[in-house]
Amino acid sequence: MTARYLILAVCAWIVVSLQPCRGATNDTRRYVEMMQDIVNIPSGQPIAGGESREFPVSAPHAKGKRTLLFLEIRMDSATHGGCNYGMSIRLNGRDLGTARDWMNQRLIGKTPMAHVKNYAGVEGPWVRGGQWLLMYAPSFEDKQIEEGDDCLFFWDVTDLLRGDGKDDIRIESQTKRLEEQLNRPVPLVLGRFQLGWVDEKVLEARLGKPLFVPPVADGAKLSGKGFSCWLAPGGGMVVSVGKEPFLLRSRFTYPGRPKGGWNVLEPSTATQGEPGWKPTVRKSGDALSVEAKGATYSLSRKLTLDRHRIIVRDSFRNVTDDTIGFRFANELDCTGKVVPDVAVSGNQSPDYSASQNPADNPTLFVKTGNAGLGLLIEDDVFRVQSIVKFAYPMGMIGSNNFGLAAKASYTVEWAIYPTPTGDAWDFINQVRRDWNVNFTIPAGSFWTDCSALSRIPDDSLKQYIDWSGSKWIMATPWLDTYPLPGRPTYEQLVEIVRPVVEKLKRICPDAKLLLGTHPTMNFCPPGKYYDSEEYRDSHILDENGKHFWSKTYTDYYCIGVAKEQGFLNFCNYMTPGNSYYRKMTMEADVALDRAGAGGIYCDEFNHYNCVSPRTYGQWDQHYVELDNDTFEVKTDKQMAQLSLVTDEAQEQYANYILKKCGVFLANAQPVTRRMQNLHFPRFVETASVERGFHSALFSPLAYGNNPPSTDEAALFQVVRERVECCVLTHIGGMPRLTRPCVTARMFPFTPVDIRPGIMTGNERIVTTRSGSYGWATPFKARLFVYDKSGALSEAEPPPQTCTKKMNITVPAEGMAIVEKVD
Structure with a gap:
């Protein structure tokens, strides 16, 4: 989900398609009645996108009491329309999370995950990257909202208080980008906003006691x-x-x-x-x-x-x-x-x-x-x-x-x-x-368009490739958007791509142009192309047995002439030899053989967390829905998970490309043994940087969604934040560079040991932490130290021969890379 989904990745997948699961797990209201010495906080006018508001308060507190914060909040909408991450909230400068530590919850009356319903049956955390999941609703009295208490939040904030009665709450709207996407205001509307205290024993009684575990008797x-x-x-x-x-x-x-x-x-x-x-x-x-x-x-x-x-x-x-x-x-x-x-x-x-x-x-x-x-x-x-x-x-x-x-x-x-x-x-x-997943990530990459590559002067493009460390260049036009109006035919694509390939061969022979595709998404009018009988063996079906199409991506891409002609984003899938597998390999042939591209990039390759992870009308022999009371199987609608159904075809497709050109890059980590054993780089999207941890069992690699285009210090911090989450970065877009980026020193990388802030590979060690680093002694290495702006302390540090590990002091918010010299 790269450049064409940058905005969607942050918001639209939730905006359009997710609906809260009502009633079952959220019971915030029953805790409100426990509060005493309540302080009412004037909520004021709605908070517009990108704006914030300070609320000075004198929070009640006493020995043996827990201070609780209650907030009723929604994103204003004419109708009930799902949910999005729309607010950050801080007390005395500290973010409110769902827990104080692993043994004590801060968020009371809600499960840590918000259970939301759409075709994919997605769950999402209540808070992600400091931003809280809020509902779209016209009022707090909306019936759908009331059933699940979805607009209500209740936090234990005792440990965040200053203790002098001078506390400060700051609420910031995170909806500015969403407003730009929807072309309308999305203000935050605050309802009841209160502080109060509860006796610790009363709260503990309501929350319940831990289960007793009987003594263990020895067995085998x-x-x-x-x-x-x-x-x-x-x-x-x-x-x-x-x-x-x-x-x-x-x-x-x-x-x-x-x-x-x-x-x-x-x-x-x-x-x-x-x-x-x-x-x-x-x-x-x-x-x-x-x-x-x-x-x-x-x-x-x-x-x-x-x-x-x-x-x-x-x-x-x-x-x-x-x-x-x-x-x-x-x-x-x-x-x-x-x-x-x-x-x-x-x-x-x-x-x-x-x-x-x-x-x-x-x-x-x-x-x-x-x-x-x-x-x-x-x-x-x-x-x-x-x-x-x-x-x-x-x-x-x-x-x-x-x-x-x-x-x-x-x-x-x-x-x-x-x-x-x-x-x-x-x-x-x-x-x-x-x-056995410690295999080499050969190169960095960035995302762009062939038209941009063709316009950049040769010297400038070579410099950008060197400064970014990106020998793999992911580029549009996409292989899978034809016949969408305005998108090139396969013949036109070849004419666009070939000159760019020749340009790269001339200025940087070891750079590879990777053309992008998607294992599911297609655009066509109903009854034609991918919705026709020719492709019926590959149709992803919705719960009514109809060919599934994504409203989110239809609304985003099928505009203007495409909308007038009735284009929809239909979804298909590969199995060995079926019509869609043949279509995917045909497009690979166009890219690699006819256009001369050096590789293929495949978006959302595992089907596990993409727009359509399941299909109805067939059974994978193991997925069932159960009644919540009787635990009996609901047999009316069979379903198959596509990561299982497409597993063999994905292996064949990847091998098809690897045998042709040796360069295949994918979005999303493997979820099956078959694909786990097939070693080619795959990144995770990190619009939420914590997603980096999900790459910890394969290639520790992130796609740096939405990097700053003009601020190199901010770009450096984007990369640094991802090292803290155990991933190196492939750059999203082509942010402006006036000097070598830290990513220029990150590849190739063959992992040996990864942990937050310390990435140890055979070729280099990347760290945000001061300490002693190295390999089996003696070793020879160069030390590159970056300050918080991403500037090097020494542009070309000399090699050092080390008989013990190298002691490194990393500047505050900086980074260091120890690069082995053969």
Whole structure:
């Protein structure tokens, strides 16, 4: 989702298509009645896009009391129209997040994730990058709003108060870009705005107490270096890392009327579940096993040691003649423990307690005492369906949508990583080694258009390539927008591209021009081209069985003549040899053979988090929707997840390009084993910089959405922020450069160890932190130090021969790169 989606990436996907899920999880109003000594804050007039307002307050506080902030807020709209990230709020200069730390929530009465509904069934965090998710609504009395309390926020702000009665709240509207996109004002309207206090004991009683965990009884046991694992008689697990025990419980729904229930493998002597659910535990050779059976499915769990980790294989079998489904949760129970650190999909912020789209980084890490435990999802179905979250005292990896056909079976696989150091990034880097993903990122890149490349003088273009470190140049025209009016035909595309290719060969022979495509999106009138019978075998279908088209991208691209002619953004998908696969390889031939491009860039390549991640009308044999009360399967609408359906075709397509030219770059990280094993660079989009953590299990690479075009100091900070999130940067657009950018020293890069602010590769080390750095001694290297503006302290530092690690002092908000010299 590169240049053509820069604005959409930030807002429009939420603006048009997401609708709040009403009622089930948000219960803010019931906490308001607890507040005492209420201070009413005058809310004033609506806050326009890009503007802010200060609210001086004297917050009530007292010993044994918690001070709470209540705010009713919406984005003004004539109708109820979804949601967007539209506000930042600070108390005494500090952002309000969803949590104070991993053990204490700040946001009360809401789950950490806002459950929103559209065709893709997307979830989003309430706060992202300091910006809060708000609703579009004409009033606070709107019925749709009232049911879920979506316009209400309730925070515990006790720890943010100054204590002298002189506090300051600042609310800033983040809707200016949205107003430009929609061509209308989107002011923030504030309703009730109050501070008050609540007795700590009353609040704790309302929030509920942690669950009691019964004593663990020994069962069969496995032992590794520095850790052991045993099964309790109840079928659950206990993993001891050093002297620190970690309790693991597994739960599986079973159907029933009027209410279904849960079968449980407990880390104790207790058993829970339907009649007949009686786990049996034994050790056979080097493996532990658990056997259990319910009325609709049986479970055979096998645990084996694999050097430093424990492999868990859960084999489920449908014992009925009907399709079944169930939810399952593998829980890490931290009841009664101090939890100083958690990483959810690599993100260690307490505000990120539930992972949005975790399949690209399906990991959970929890530290208690001096040790840690990591959980990793391994198999494809579990990854694509995965839920990863932590809400004290419970961490969880699971699925809400697992299904089996009549008499079918499937083995879910996950792994347990005992981590004696208690360091989340020791866990992540061990997974990287186990998955063999430390391959080379050969070059940097930037995004532009062939017409711009043709206009730039030769010397200026060569200088820009050198200064940006971008030997791969992603460029339009897109391969997949024909026959959209105004877009070139394939013949015209060849005529546009060939002169640019020749220009690059002349001025920078090792630079490659990459033409872009998309594995799903097409533009045509209904009944023609990609909506015709010729492509019926590749149509993505909506829940009504109709060819799915995206309203968001139709409204954005199909304007003017295209709108008059009825063009829509229809969505198709590849399987081996189908019509759309043939279309994709034909376009690759046009780009590589006829136009002479040096490679292909494919947008949103994993189908997991794109405009259409699923298709109806066929079944992938595992995705089902369940009734929330009975846990019975809703069988009226079969659905398949495209990341599974297209997996083999994507591998064939990537290999087709790699064999032709050796250069393939994609947006979005792999979510299946097949694609994980195919090594070519893939970045994540980072309109929200924390998305960088989602690249931690493949190529640690970000697409730098919306970099400043005129401020090189700001561009430097964009790159630096992403290093803090464990990614190097491919530049979005062509921001103006008057000197070499820091990205010029980042590639090639072959990862050895990655962690926030410290990226260690075979060729170089990139860091934002002062410390001692190097490789096996002796080594020879050059040290490049950048201040906060991105200026080098020394343009051409001499090589140093080091017999010990190099001591480096990084300037405040600066960066350093240690570059190995052969």
